[in-house]
Amino acid sequence: MLTGMDEAGLRLVKEAAQVRMVDPKDREAVAAAARDADAIITRTAGAIDAPLLGAAKRLRVVGRHGVGFDHIDVPAATARGVQVVYTPGANTEDVCEHVIAMMIGLSKHFPTMIRELEAGNYAVRTTMRGREIRGRTLGIVGFGRIGRRLGEACHLGFGMRVLYHDIVQAPEEVELRAGALRVGYVELLRQSDYVSLHLPLDASTRRMMDRASLANIKEDCILINTCRGPVVDEEAVADALDARLLWGYGADVFDVEPPPLDHPLIGRRDVMLTPHSAAQTEEGLRNMATMVARDVLNVLSGRRPDNPVNDPFAVERERTALGLEPLYR
The missing domain is CATH 3.40.50.720 (NAD(P)-binding Rossmann-like Domain)
Known part of the structure; x- marks a missing residue:
């Protein structure tokens, strides 16, 4: 599930997964799409909070298309065995x-x-x-x-x-x-x-x-x-x-x-x-899209991400405690 990203990164994800585009401001649509999503990629709009994470039973990874991740409840993600990744240095x-x-x-x-x-x-x-x-x-x-x-x-x-x-x-x-x-x-x-x-x-x-x-x-x-x-x-x-x-x-x-x-x-x-547009360049958007796409696909493929927000070992520990399948080989 994606909330808008450059075609370079979108192409990578589409080659490996079914993609649903959802308006992040439509909370009902986001919640509905998240229920059976394996991954969420988000930009700046819309909170990825504990209720949303709790309802997303299949969720394995949240990808932040950007650097700041204050709209993602990282402790709640860790507690549910969900990896969070982001794109430091992209912009x-x-x-x-x-x-x-x-x-x-x-x-x-x-x-x-x-x-x-x-x-x-x-x-x-x-x-x-x-x-x-x-x-x-x-x-x-x-x-x-x-x-x-x-x-x-x-x-x-x-x-x-x-x-x-x-x-x-x-x-x-x-x-x-x-x-x-x-x-x-x-x-x-x-x-x-x-x-x-x-x-x-x-x-x-x-x-x-x-x-x-x-x-x-x-x-x-x-x-x-x-x-x-x-x-x-x-x-x-x-x-x-x-x-x-x-x-x-x-x-x-x-x-x-x-x-x-x-x-x-x-x-x-x-x-x-300016309207939160510093990173809205061809280069910045392409960098963020490809970085987040690669790391989300890394996690879905059982490989540790290059740019984790929460500790992959802590995520695996929580998944074990919850009786969930391990993320990493």
């Missing part, structure tokens, strides 16, 4: 480029310049001053694949100083290539001209960028969120923009998706917002 370049586009666009006042030009106000070119990003300080919160690639690109491409905050220290060779220094969260906020968020969504990161964090952020900082919407308190960001604590805000994700029409950030000229 690293796409998201990295998206962040840099927002850094440049906000630094040069693109939202205002474009709208004023469309309105016939050519003179706007002399009324606002942008700034260069070269040589400024980039703070990266979450130094995983995307954060590391972003640091490397900005350090090598723009001569930026790179600070990062993460629960673990990156290998020395990674830090050297990105010119990156690991610092505390508050220190990063106080020193960075740009702050880019690259965190998974969990209890510790929800609303991490709140009013207290924004009170510590460097004046005229540009804040960018391309990870998960609920990591940021959007009302607090709007207030920080109103108070001119922030130069601008860029986001590809929202607390609620799709965002309501009266969202406090939509329509502002000091923001760049």
